[in-house]
Amino acid sequence: MNELHNVHPMYQFSLKAFQGVFQKAMERAAPAESLAGRVLSLTDSITFSVFQYTARGLFERDKLTFTAQLTFQILLMNKEIDPAELDFLLRYPAQPGVTSPVEFLSDLAWGGIKALSSMEEFRNLDRDIEGSAKRWKKFVESECPEKERFPQDWKNKSALQRLCILRALRPDRVPCAVRWDFVEEKLGSKYVVGRSLDFAMTFEESGPGTPMFFILSPGVDPLKDVEKHGKKLGYTFNHRNLHNVSLGQGQEVVAEQALDVAAKEGHWVILQNIHLVAKWLSSLEKRLEQLSQGSHQDFRVFLSAEPAPCSESHIIPQGILQNSIKITSEAPTGIHANLHKALDNFSQDTLEMCSQEKEFRSILFALCYFHAVVAERRKFGPQGWNRPYPFSTGDLTISVNVLYNYLQASSKVPYDDLRYLVGEIMYGGHITDDWDRRLCRTYLEEFIKPEMLEGELCLAPGFPLPGNMDYNGYHQYIDDALPPESPYLYGLHPNAEIGFLTQRSERLLRTVLELQPRDSRTGQGAGGTQEEMVQTLLEEMLEKLPDEFNMAELLARLEERTPYAVVALQECERMNALTAEMRRSLGELELGLKGELTMTSDMETMQNSLFFGTVPESWVRRSYPSTASLGSWFADLLARSSELEAWTRDFSLPSTLRLGGFFNPQALLTAIMQSTARKNRWPLDRMALQCDVTKKSREDFASAPREGAYVHGLFMEGARWDVQAGTITEARLKELTPAMPVVFIRAIPDDKQDTRGLYPCPLYRTRQRGPTYVWTFNLKTKENPSKWVLAGVALLLQV
CATH class of the missing domain: 3.10.490.20 (Dynein motor C sequence, barrel region)
Known part of the structure; x- marks a missing residue:
């Protein structure tokens, strides 16, 4: 899941609205008020309602992003933290091209330490790390360094200063440090501890003019809560006072009729997957607005939609979002919860329904573990799956039905057929990447094979396939025998978790940076105003930008167009296209900042990219794929240009x-x-x-x-x-x-x-x-x- 404001653009309005209200509240607050008093009033009035309706049930990271932004903003306004230190934490302007003198730190980490050491409060940090390498190595390699005492006098630094050091040394632990050292300490534990959703309590706050909007998560059906609660209150399909319409394929008319009847009679209406009918959504917005007045007091509307993959593809009307209670139900996290949830789809009767009981039970449990692994593996990002897939419990239950039919029809277990049907059709039907298909196939080859009936199969290190048990026995076996959550349970190396946490940290800090109000980004302590910082950066880039390759001269110098020479020429042409666009856009922005050109939206977008340290979009279109920040990307560009220049001197390989x-x-x-x-x-x-x-x-x-x-x-x-x-x-x-x-x-x-x-x-x-x-x-x-x-x-x- 990416940044909150990107993956869930339907929260955009609520976030911006909260930011504006929060800003006004701070302006109104008397300077003499204590921080605790401000936090208390904010918690009671604004923040609680925002989390109650907008962020309820979100993944912890996104809740943390939001509360981190709140905390940093309070501390900035109270002048309790240095803007330059916060700027380092969020932007991480590491010095490029440095080599780490200690083996336990990467060059990128050392670049951050060198950048920190240039600030007064961190003077000699680089020397201390070199001089006491043994103590710092022990600190860096500890499991939870954010809970350890920092070496030497650095333990006496402020929480933010320690966080800046941790940002360079162990970026994967930053979210935990932000959570405990800032959010819980300043706002309270309820903003870092997850709460399960009480649907009945939330339902009490809905009404004829307040629909409930479910943001769908893979593998979760939140509308079961609606049906369950409706049954208690007498709203069921059998009573014909609960209407369920799946949008798409011309169902708009059916939905409108259901809304009209329900508004008049006081029924409930479920409209599923409204994101599939983009053209009708404006009509739905108007219809809901009309029905919010004068309808039966028991009339309720429940909407569901998938979150847009990016803000540009966001189609849900703002009016619907403003008036709705927004809820998302998380999928279970971790193998333990996923395996229990997979097994919950079956019962003791399921285990007893097949004549080949031993084979059926063994393969069913293996399929449950397979489902838990492939569903949860997505958290490791691209190292888990090249692309995320919406594996659901339906894939598992259908696979078990296929297993039952095969075992009932044959005395032999058709392992190859089962692996093919499950891996290539049931689950493979979602998979669009060949390497992901290979991964899915390999899991099944490891989990479903003849050795499983001989007691020689381990689903994971330290977790053998259980023998013949009853339904409750399998649940108990999971609790007793499943090792603690770790990448080993997925076949991954522990480093995969470090990589996943590091990326999570980068996203959190990037999102907080982008959510910072303009005035807190432009203080002198953080390096001057945004315009001054961008002006300095673009002048430096224009000065270092290499000259374009003279293609006519290169062609004249070329003696033979070998395949290698053709590659070199093509690379020069691409480099020319990129550097020409960079020179044009940087020059244009420079004139705009000086007031000699009118600032256009493209120029403002580029200015923001340079300020945030990201590669501008017009450069990306002419560039090579890269995940590097702007500073590292530009240093790499200069290196590429030098390598090309050396190659094209005589075109020898x-x-x-x-x-x-x-x-x-x-x-x-x-x-x-x-x-x-x-x-x-x-x-x-x-x-x-x-x-x-x-x-x-x-x-x-x-x-x-x-x-x-x-x-x-x-x-x-x-x-x-x-x-x-x-x-x-x-x-x-x-x-x-x-x-x-x-x-x-x-x-x-x-x-x-x-x-x-x-x-x-x-x-x-x-x-x-x-x-x-x-x-x-x-x-x-x-x-x-x-x-x-x-x-x-x-x-x-x-x-």
Whole structure:
């Protein structure tokens, strides 16, 4: 789930409204009022209602984002925190191009420490870390460093100052530190502790003019609460006073008729999936407004819709959102809750209905675990699934029905057929990515196989498949035998959780930064006004921006248009297109800031991007996929330009190439095959790439190979490369994306390729995976390749 205001744009109005009311409340408050008094009044009047109706049931991270924004804003207005320190925490302007002198910190972390050390309150922090590396290493590698005492005198720093240090050293622990050190301390525990939704209490606050709006979550049916509560109050389908309309396929007329009847007679109306009828929503808004007056007092409307994937695709009318009580029911979190919930779909009668009882019960439990794993794995982001999928309990129950039918019809268990139907049709019907399909298939191959009936199958480390039990016995077995929640239960390495928490931290801080009111972003302590900061940045970028490549001169200098030379020319053309747009847009914005041009919406959007440290959209369209912040992205751009300039001096292939430095890395890999095909007169369509990982670094190569190319700049996620053994092996803890040695890539005839003992490893351009797929490299492994499939092992060109 992304930022609150992006994934749930239906909350946009409520957030903005809250921000405005909060701002006015602070302006009205007397300067002499205590912080506690302000917090209390805000809690009682504004904040509670906002959370009660708008954020009820949201994922903890989004509630935390909102309360963090509230807390920081109160502290800023009370002048209890330094705007420059808050700016560092939210923006993290790490120094680019630095090398960490200590092995337990990455270059990015050290860049943050160097940036912090330039501030008065953090002077000599970098020296202290170097001088007391042992103590700092112990602190950094502790499980919950936010609860540990900081080394030396840094333990005496303020909560925000300690948070800034933690932001550099352990970004994955920032949300927990924000939660306990700020939100709970300043606002109270009720803003960090989740509360279960009492539907009956919420229903009391609805009315004929106040619909209840359910935001749908994958795998959850919140409308069951409506039916359950309606049954208590005498509203059922049998009594014909509960109307349920699923929108789509011309159901708008049916919905309007149901609303009219219900308003007159005092019935309830459920309108499901209103996001599917975008053109009708304005009519629905008007109809609900008309029926809010003069209708029967028992008339109620319940709406449901999926959240828009981004703010641009938000279609729910603001009038509906303003007047509704907005609720979302979360899916259960963690394997334990998911496995219990999966098993809850069945009963003791289910377990007893099949003649092959032992086989049926074993496979049913394995399917429940499979469902729990694939549903919850999405929390690990792209390393879990390249794309998120709406797996539901319907997929599980239908799979169990198929299992029952097969076992009743045959005395043998058709493992292959079951795996195919479940993995390719029931669950596979949702899956659109080939690598995700491989993952789903691998899970089933591990969970559903003949060994399961012999008591030799473990669903996860330390969790063997249970024997023949009754229904309550299975629930008890889950409570007693399932290990504590960890990535191991999914086949992932513990680093996957660190990566997931780090991304969660980045999203939280980015959202809080974007929610900051303008005046708190523009104080002198944070580096001057927004215009001054942007002006300084664009002047620096214009000064460093490389000149465009002279294509006519390059073509004149080129002796032979080899496949490699063509790639170099294409890269120069793309670089020219990008730098030309950067020079144009930066120059235009500079004139606008000076008052010599009228500021347009495009210029304002670009100004905001530069201020927030993100790559402007007009540059992204001409650029390469990247998840880097603006500073890192620009430093990388300068490096790419220098590499291209060195290559095009004489167009001879460099000794090693940074594959991640290409706009189109596929072009280089194709050029390797084209060059070899021409030399050996082999058919291009019957060739494949051979990937040999060397034991050397880029400095050890003085010249390019006779055939193929040496490439560097690859990173592995989910595992690491054992240089001595020459195979994939387990990752080291907290080493998320270790660098690969130089890789020798050459082309060979397709029929000469030996795939035994190899893991087909996908190569992606960024950690977003999915659409950034480049190629498949076959890497040697002593383990079963399925281990690396479940671990989500991939090569990356950019981290």
